[in-house]
Amino acid sequence: MPSEHRRARTTVVGDADDRPLDPTGSPDPTGPPDPGDPPPVLTAADVARITDRMAHQIIENVARSDFDAVLLGIPTRGVPLAHRLSARILAFADVELPVGSLDITLYRDDLRLRGVRPLGETVEPDGGVDGRVVILVDDVLCSGRSCRAALDALTELGRPRSVQLATLVDRGHRELPIRADYVGKNLPTAAAQDVRVLLREIDGDDPGDAVYVDDSEAFGTGAS
Numbered sequence: 120m121p122s123e124h125r126r127a128r129t130t131v132v133g134d135a136d137d138r139p140l141d142p143t144g145s146p147d148p149t150g151p152p153d154p155g156d157p158p159p160v161l162t163a164a165d166v167a168r169i170t171d172r173m174a175h176q177i178i179e180n181v182a183r184s185d186f187d188a189v190l191l192g193i194p195t196r197g198v199p200l201a202h203r204l205s206a207r208i209l210a211f212a213d214v215e216l217p218v219g220s221l222d223i224t225l226y227r228d229d230l231r232l233r234g235v236r237p238l239g240e241t242v243e244p245d246g247g248v249d250g251r252v253v254i255l256v257d258d259v260l261c262s263g264r265s266c267r268a269a270l271d272a273l274t275e276l277g278r279p280r281s282v283q284l285a286t287l288v289d290r291g292h293r294e295l296p297i298r299a300d301y302v303g304k305n306l307p308t309a310a311a312q313d314v315r316v317l318l319r320e321i322d323g324d325d326p327g328d329a330v331y332v333d334d335s336e337a338f339g340t341g342a343s
């Protein structure tokens with residue numbers, strides 16, 4: 120298993136793609152880097168297909184608001200996902216939703232538990248957030264604490280008309296009353312497992328996009 124890649128925990132989402140996963144993985148080139156590694160639960164082709172479906176769902180929904188919506192990625196991997204969704208929405212609907220990013224580090228309720236972390240970047244989307252539909256984008260939804268922190272961080276940017284949440288994977292294990300409006304894949308997982316999302320913009324082309332479910336025991340802490 121490539122130790123340089125982040126270990127994450129998960130279960131994925133939707134009007135989610137709930138088709139059974141192929142336990143043997145797929146022949147997609149996004150295979151595990153080491154021969155002994157388990158295959159990814161989602162390959163690059165799966166991630167692309169899921170992203171396209173989420174883009175269509177967002178189009179259907181924000182059309183009701185005259186597309187007065189922005190996508191705000193939560194660092195780290197929510198940011199490239201937000202850009203991908205915007206690009207696919209442009210391709211499908213010929214509408215360009217502005218993209219920004221929202222650093223939540225200082226709003227987390229576990230700052231002391233997690234130790235020092237570098238600050239991420241907050242980038243206000245073109246036109247700001249006031250009075251608009253803000254779609255928070257993240258790669259994994261688990262406890263909901265990151266989303267809660269994002270809602271607090273968002274108050275620094277303005278007062279949206281409404282806030283929605285899009286996540287590539289919902290692994291359950293919620294600790295707060297938070298749900299996603301757009302779920303790529305529901306991945307039921309044990310609490311001790313980690314869902315690890317790799318995206319080529321952050322993690323490079325080798326192996327490229329992939330989602331793994333790891334047994335945290337096998338990898339030490341289980342921290343993402």
Ligand SMILES: O=P(O)(O)OC[C@H]1O[C@H](OP(=O)(O)OP(=O)(O)O)[C@H](O)[C@@H]1O
Pocket residue numbers: 125193194195196197257258259260261262263264265266343
């Ligand atoms: O619902 P939660 O339990 O809060 O978990 C979800 C969050 O955890 C991961 O981020 P992480 O804090 O590991 O930071 P990273 O994105 O920079 O890796 C993931 O990217 C989500 O943002």
Ligand SMILES: O=c1cc[nH]c(=O)[nH]1
Pocket residue numbers: 126127128129130259260261262290312313314315316343
């Ligand atoms: O990225 C993450 C966050 C929480 N839990 C996971 O399994 N992965």
